Amino acid sequence: MVSHAWCRALCAGLYPGAPRRLQGWGSAAFSFRSSSSSTNDGFLKEKRAQIMSRGLPKQKPIEGVKQVLVFASGKGGVGKSTTAVNIALALAAHDSTKAVGLLDADVYGPSIPKMMNLKGNPELSPKNLMRPLKNYGIACMSMGFLVEETTPVVWRGLMVMSAIEKLLRQVDWGQLDYLVIDMPPGTGDVQLSISQNIPVTGAVIVSTPQDIALLDARKGAEMFRKVHVPVLGLIQNMSVFQCPKCKHETHIFGADGVRDLAKTLGLDVLGDIPLHVNIRETCDTGQPIVISQPQSDMAKAYLRITTEIVNRLPTPPA
Numbered sequence: 107m108v109s110h111a112w113c114r115a116l117c118a119g120l121y122p123g124a125p126r127r128l129q130g131w132g133s134a135a136f137s138f139r140s141s142s143s144s145t146n147d148g149f150l151k152e153k154r155a156q157i158m159s160r161g162l163p164k165q166k167p168i169e170g171v172k173q174v175l176v177f178a179s180g181k182g183g184v185g186k187s188t189t190a191v192n193i194a195l196a197l198a199a200h201d202s203t204k205a206v207g208l209l210d211a212d213v214y215g216p217s218i219p220k221m222m223n224l225k226g227n228p229e230l231s232p233k234n235l236m237r238p239l240k241n242y243g244i245a246c247m248s249m250g251f252l253v254e255e256t257t258p259v260v261w262r263g264l265m266v267m268s269a270i271e272k273l274l275r276q277v278d279w280g281q282l283d284y285l286v287i288d289m290p291p292g293t294g295d296v297q298l299s300i301s302q303n304i305p306v307t308g309a310v311i312v313s314t315p316q317d318i319a320l321l322d323a324r325k326g327a328e329m330f331r332k333v334h335v336p337v338l339g340l341i342q343n344m345s346v347f348q349c350p351k352c353k354h355e356t357h358i359f360g361a362d363g364v365r366d367l368a369k370t371l372g373l374d375v376l377g378d379i380p381l382h383v384n385i386r387e388t389c390d391t392g393q394p395i396v397i398s399q400p401q402s403d404m405a406k407a408y409l410r411i412t413t414e415i416v417n418r419l420p421t422p423p424a
Contacts, residue, residue: 165302165303165304165305166303166304167304167305168274168275168279168285168304169279170279170280170281170282171207171279171282171285172282172283172284172422173283173284173285173307173419173422174284174285174287174304174305174306174307175193175284175285175286175287175306175307175308175309175310175338175415176286176287176289176300176301176306176308176309176310176335177189177190177193177286177287177288177289177309177310177312178289178297178309178310178311178312178326178330179289179291179311179312179313179319179322179323179326180291180292180293180311180313180319180321180322180323180324180325180326181291181313181318181319181321181322181323182215182290182291184312184313184314184319184323184343184344185312185314185343185344185379185385186288186289186291186312186343187210187212187217187218187221187288188221188343188385188386188389188394189312189341189343189379189408190208190286190287190288190312191208191218191221191222191288191389191394192385192389192394192395192396192405192408193286193310193408193411193412193415194206194207194208194244194284194286195242195244195394195396195397195408196396196405196408196409196411196412197284197286197412197415197416198242198243198244199396199400199409199412200409200412200413200416201416204283204284205245205280205281205282205283205284206243206244206245206282206283206284206285206286207238207244207245207246207247207279207282207284207285207286208222208244208245208246208247208285208286208288209246209247209248209273209274209285209286209287209288210246210247210248210249210250210288211270211273211287211288211289211290211296211300212249212288212289212290212291213249213259213261213266213269213270213290213296214258214259214266214290215290216248216249216250217250217288218246218248218250218288219246219248219250219251219255220250220389220390220392221389221390221392221394222241222242222244222246222392222394223241223391223392223393224239224240224241224246224251224392225251226239226251227251227252228247228251228252228277231278233278234276235276235277235278236276236277236278237277237278238277238278238279239251241392242394242397245279245280245282247273247277248273249269249273263294263295266295266296267295267296267299270296270299270300271299271303274300274303274304283422287300291322292322293325293326293329297326297329298329298333301329301330301333301335302333306335306336307336307419307420308335308336308337308338308415308418308419309326309327309330309335309336309337309338310337310338310339310340310341310376310415311323311326311327311337311339311340311341311373312340312341312343313340313341313342313343313363313364313367314342314343314344314345314359314360314363314364315342315344315345315357315359315360315361315362315363315364316359316360316363317360317363319359319363320363320364320367323340323364323367324367324370324371327340327371327373328371337371337373338374338376338415338418338419339368339373339374339375339376339414339415339418340364340367340368340373340374340375340376341364341375341376341377341378341379341411342362342363342364342365342375342377342378342379343378343379344358344359344379344380344381345357345359345361345364345378345379345380345381346358346361346378346380346381347380347381347382348380348382358381359381374414374418376411376414376415377407377410377411377414378407379404379407379408379411380403380404380407382404384399384402384404385404395408396408396409
């Protein structure tokens, strides 16, 4: 079993031998201060050349995973995790022969364990790899399995990067046709690390039609373009609210904002998800609507979007 010692080991294992390197830095700093300015300039040029020569990290596929789909939003609170969970389930429902995994890349605020009704620590394989927890036929991995539910993760960026690397590389995913990655909000270290270190088949941007959410959704789409990750399209979430009594429809967050953004970016809208209490309640209870109410209009909306996503994917490697 993986205990909280894993997290302590992560912290301790980030920089083995750090005191020696720090001593070296101190000596170099003393030498730097006491040398001539011409020597300093040469030293800086050499270090700059070394850094530039490294370039971007080489992408290495995740063993056993054929295609990776990332779900991003730019802004939090737009229903990205709910969408990622239901799309992962819809991928499995779309083709029962396909194996699907779900990775929660939000280290600070993991929500996949609750939405997928999973608790406990992952077991270790004979190769000392963590085995994902499974429910509804989906293999899941999350930092939420490794820390207490109420314990905050108070880490700096480098520690988060190391954790993400372990969640990607030190997990026995088995053989997966699709790995769905639920990205954290923003366009920072985690997004860049995942985009640059593993081959991502495609990104899906989730946003509400609200202007404030669209500002960050655009940044998210542009970020993926900069790192050469194909953007498959946008999902307009919480698009409309229908009163359960009179059936009157209200566009609480605005109408067609995502469609307007898609036109500006030259991207497709994969579909609309309504604002409905059942979507929220089913995820809160660990019974996502695609699995608990498959005949509902909301579940069918996720299934239609999943079909659009699959149709845009390249032929997977054999």
